[in-house]
Amino acid sequence: MKNIFIILLGFIILSLSTSCAVSDPLPAPSSRPVVEAYLVANEPIDIYIARQAPFSDTTITDLSIKGLSIDIKSDTKTIHLTDQGNGHYTSATKVDSNTTYSLRFDYAGKTITATTFVPSHTNNFVCSATSFVVTVNPNNGRPSFPDPALLSWKSVPDAYYLVVAENTDQVPELIFSFGGGSNRRFFRQAPFQGNNTDLQGQLFRYYGNYNLILFRINVEYASLYADNGTSSINLTTPYTNVTNGLGIFTGMASDTLKFVVTK
């Protein structure tokens, strides 16, 4: 039985020595390119291709991939994109609505492909108001907001919508500051399915002119909003519809209303 304990002791020493010597290597990123491509109906094409940022080397600042030969095809035409030399690939050809497009290029020995559908414009996109009046209490600087306005449209079954408000003034005037990085000229609501949404006055940070943009989007875009975890037991693979790649290749249609926020 003594031998057993000698063996046991041996195992302990062995395992302690090996466990001290081994450290976990940082994983190397794969060579899958990251695609950022939004095909907006009736708009020209501008897509961006980059590499992943490796965790092992943080000195790389330019991750864009240049020199690719990229084609985008529909049933009726093939559009060859122009390399802008900064990771952007463009074409002046406008995107057709109600059309399926596919992307294809070669990178690092693999063919990267993706397919998407560009939907048509949304009908009857209207807002119950054209402006908001936001007053500020001179004593405490706190604003007073009006009742929400209603944005509505004729929805298509199973379609996803995203509303973005964008201040278009050159130098917009701030209503009030939350501090930090929250004073953005854009705001949006989460993608959803439906035919209307409230436009809350509290979301506006600036006075001035706004574009209220209703995007009709595909499910792959809605999927980008999911979180992907922080620990080895809840990490989730980010959604992509790009084969052999990462990122997004998605079609959409946008409709815009003008809106004003005044004092």
Add this chain to the structure above:
Amino acid sequence: MKKLILLSILYHFGLFAQAQTGKSPIIIKEEYVNYQTLKNTLEFFKTKYGFKINYDDVEIKDFYVTYLFNNATAEQAVETCLRETPLKYTMTEDGEFSIYDPRKVQAAKVAADKLKFQGKSVQQNFNLKGIVKDAKSGEPLPFVNIVIVAESKGATSNVDGYFTLMKVPSDTCTLEVSYIGYKLKTIYLSPKKVKALEGQDFLIELEQENAILEEIVVSADREELLRASEKTSMLKLSPSKITALPSVGEKDIMRAFQLMPGVSAANENSSGLYVRGGTPDQTLVLYDGFNVYHVEHLFGFFSAFNPNAIKDVQLYKGGFESKFGGRIGSVAEITGKEGNSKNLNLGLDAGFLAANAFIEAPIGDKMTGLFAVRRSYQTSLYDAIFKKYSGTRTAATTPPGGGGPGGFGNRFNTSVSSYFYDMNGKITYKPTPKDVITLSLYNGTDNLDNSRKTNFNGGAAIRNFNLNTSDLTYWGNLGGSLKWSRRFSQAFYVNTLVSYSNYYSLRDRSSTGTITQPDGTILNIKRGTLEDNNLKDFSAKLDFEWKANSKNNIEFGLSATQNSIKYTYAQNDTSTIIDRNTSGATVTGFVQDKIKLFKNLEGNLGVRYTYFQPTAKGYVEPRASLTYQLLPSVKLKAAYGVYNQFAKRVIREDVFQGSRDFWVLADENKLPVASATHYIIGANWESAKWLFDVEAYRKDLSGLTEYSLRINSNPRQTANYSERFYQGTGVARGIDILLQKKYGQLNGWLAYSLGEVPYNFPDLNKTVFYANQDVRHEFKAVGIYRLGKWDLSATWIYASGRPYTAPEGGYNLTLLDGSLKSYINISEKNAYRLPAYHRLDIAATYTWKGSAGGARSIGFSLFNLYDRQNVWYKEFEIQNNQLIETNVNYLGITPNLNISWRLR
């Protein structure tokens, strides 16, 4: 085989006589012996009282006796004379004593021969029925082996302690009775003994091998903690003996199983059984016949079974027989104690985590009862485990996010309460010698509450703010069974059982509150997650056991189960992500035959059929196991079986939101019935002291399900739960090796398991990956050393790291509103492995006997002696495109103290 039997006799020789204690009449009223030689004393008794005593002059010449014999029987007198010597004695049924020195083999053999009946037999080929009980408490002992030595054949007592030996060759043969945790007993039949039965049960009383060593003799007469050689892939341990093993807080049967080959110990936060590459839900846990669906207390740190209420535990690691079903991996069969039928007994235990008390007593002549209760209290150890496993990283309460302009004056109250308890109750009523009626109840609950209340007063923007944050984990089991067993004849036994089992788990991590705005309007807030899983199981069983002849022991039965399982997972009071409420019945029939095919070949052949209502299909499960006694000490074994599982647990990967798994009922669509086919071959070599056991297994798995957020094709449709269930297949294969020193002052075992569990979930991962529970190498060493009244023990576990998934790189995408969103690209599933897990635990237990004979002990243990920082999982954070990887570790070095008191 003869050598083995002889050795066995010799090792356990001193034990036979003790069972007879108290049967002879008191014959010595008062005699004072003052420093007389042992020989003179014995001769005095022979002359004055007519004792019949054989001894060897040389062996006894060095010993003296000083004692006042008062109201002593002959046996008590002889026992007292030998108390201070290494000598032992035997006593025949005629009252003839033989004194011998157990260190001298020949002397022991001569003494043993004296016990055998020397005359002619009267009855041949008769059936002997009987019952095996604990000598002290009268508790019937289940699954005891009774072997007819001359023929190497025998029987096993059933769950109520009854047995029938078919075709006993003669009424002069020798029986050997063995049961884990008890002294081996050799019984010499005689015509007189058999005739005296007159059709009554033959009573065999076994003595518990407790930790109190009263003799200086180093004898090899103790039974082992672990028994692994009885059946293919079956392990058995003695609940009363796990006290000697190191523990954190509480003695734990499930943790003790984790020290055995084929049961993984690498999941420190789970007392569930990961058997041969399976997950805990693939193990059928039967407690007095009812299913227990969740076996964990305190985030899994130890199991919900109170060892004080348990008398027998068997673990079938695979290839199990047809009478068990509904799980694809393994079976843990737990039998609760009936309670002391002779005397009132009380017991108390206290450790750093919980206090434990039990009472057992006879209630009239025909009834016994036992009630045991255990409850935690808050200690530093409790808090340490609670904080680690509840995900409470800091104790500070932070105000809710969001904030607003201006600063608030704030004030908050934090109240944390948390506990667990379990209760076992059992009443056994024996109205006739043929009937046993048992009511068994179990309830165990964890209420882990980390809730807080927060109040903010004042401030310019908000007048008043109240927030009640619930962080409640409430889970438990409630179960009960009512069983009626009737022995219609020696050969026919019927067991009727109705049972109910309810598993409930509520995870509430939500906040409710109000904001009072300056204008007086009050806004209500409700956010967070709520998870509610409730499983109900109503079952009825009718089992028959028919000993058709000495070669066939046939069991057959029918059972029906109605399951209803509810699972709700809701967020923010409004969106319900999963809301399943399913129910269904399973109706099962089985037949199996424990058959002696040839002289050395035994088998258990059976088939089980289940009709599962939700799929409206029948499932046929053929099963077979064979053992072949190649040599007296070498056994070959093999098993095959098909298994299906209808209620299964699905893991939801999320560490911060509490409950990480939930039970569901299989259906025809996304949650298929899980099934497995087991193939097992093995061999063992066993001597009186040693056991070497090897088994190789392969399990082909299908219908596996994972619930995962990893592939999120459509997060806007989260309400559709079916999006998130993935189906797959897998294989679990490996080899388990055990080398055990069964007896002696130093005993224990070395166990090694080699295994792998590749899974194939095509929709979850493009390639085959290793399952979360895959552990390539696992080595365990367990040693228990007895030194006087001390039991010193050490356990060491080494397990290669479990697989995990890690980030590989990061990227940003510009969204339509102009904002940048960062993504982490993830490796293939489980592409990496955590560092190896290893841990050394030690314990010292001092045991002594109280005035009424009850054992008392005090135990110290150190968990993770060399403070190994074993990794539970990794946390990742991206800062400036750099990956910060943090290990979240299991417990470091942790001391513990246990005290135990028994009245009897």
